[in-house]
Amino acid sequence: TxxxxxxxxxxxxxxxxxxxxxxxxxxxxxxxxxxxxxxxxxxxxxxxxxxxxxxxxxxxxxxxxxxxxxxxxxxxxxxxxxxxxxxxxxxxxxxxxxxxxxxxxxxxxxxxxxxxxxxxxVGCGVLSSAICMDKAFAKKLALLEGIPQGHFLVVYKNEYSAKKDYFIRRIESEFSYPVFVKPANSGSSVGISKAKDREDLVLAIHEAFLYDTKILIEQAINAREIECAVLGNDEVFVSEPGEIIPSREFYSYEAKYIDNSSELIIPARLPKEVTEEIKDLAVRIYKIFECCGMARVDFFVDKDTNKVYFNEVNTIPGFTNISMYPKLMEFSGISYSQLIDKLISLAIEKNEQKK
Ligand code: ATP
Ligand code: MG
Ligand code: MG
Ligand code: MG
Structure with missing residues (x-):
């Protein structure tokens, strides 16, 4: 049957x-x-x-x-x-x-x-999904666990509305332009902007607050974008890292879905030790966030120094047959339909473990 x-x-x-x-x-x-x-x-x-x-x-x-x-x-x-x-x-x-x-x-x-x-x-449970979606909590947990990442600040809408000048001054003293501004809960880059000066910053904050009552300010990293696909429950499999070459200044909504000219490079061309560092970090992060089933763990790699920074975890990553997650798995020898079979059996396994 x-x-x-x-x-x-x-x-x-x-x-x-x-x-x-x-x-x-x-x-x-x-x-x-x-x-x-x-x-x-x-x-x-x-x-x-x-x-x-x-x-x-x-x-x-x-x-x-x-x-x-x-x-x-x-x-x-x-x-x-x-x-x-x-x-x-x-x-x-x-x-x-x-x-x-x-x-x-x-x-x-x-x-x-x-x-x-x-x-x-299929996929991550309640806690893990919630933490990975909330970039503020994800970054605080990563900080606690010593995962390398860029400087960030969490700003709440009610506090910002009451003390705008204070926050702008604080951001300008803690960060140097450009900075990224994002809704805490976001995806597909919706509500995310890169601010190059104070005028941009004020607009970017306003924009991000249209989507969430909590936002993040992040130091912009001059970086390559590297992603890893992780699959499994207790035993996890990590793919080789892949690289994204965005068609715009950053990997915006337009660059993701409108232009059709952002490129995926699999495997990412990185020195061996950087590749290993990323794969190790991806597994560590997957476990710290208690992911199961699957997740795509995303990084920035500094263009000049190759220093690796954690960006975010997507627990239900883009899944068309040209998306990064299935493509990375395919490169590892797991075809798209085998991947679906595996995810379904992992879901059943996880449910049985709870009994
Ligand atoms: P996804 O669609 O992968 O879920 P998202 O909406 O959760 O994305 P992020 O991955 O946090 O958002 O940011 C979107 C894009 O903005 C990144 O892929 C990158 O191009 C750029 N970006 C975000 N933060 C930074 C940063 N600190 N430094 C440099 N670029 C950044
Ligand atoms: Mg995301
Ligand atoms: Mg996403
Ligand atoms: Mg992303």
Missing amino acids: KLKVAVLFGGVSTEHEISLVSAKSIMQNMDKEKYEIIPIGITKEGKWLLYTGKIEDLDSKWTQFSIECFISPDRTKKALVKIKDNEATFIDIDVIFPVLHGLNGEDGTVQGLLELSDIPY
């Missing part, structure tokens, strides 16, 4: 559209002999819908082919509840693959519901 795998996509997130692309790719590459796919979309408003259209047709109009549903938090059911003509039907589910990027999906919220349901799910 086939394993019933519910794939969650969309979501109440600035990365809703990106999720559709990742999910479509995953569903197209799932072995139809092994799996029965149950595609579940979450609209931008937060409505859960069972997608009844063709996977090839999954695009921004997917809601037209859908019926209301939700995952039951009732762990005695382990099911999806489908509602049609005011009648509820339960559909048993074996595994859930959340392919949701950003808030309300990659941040532990959906993982909380899935924990309640007791249905095995």
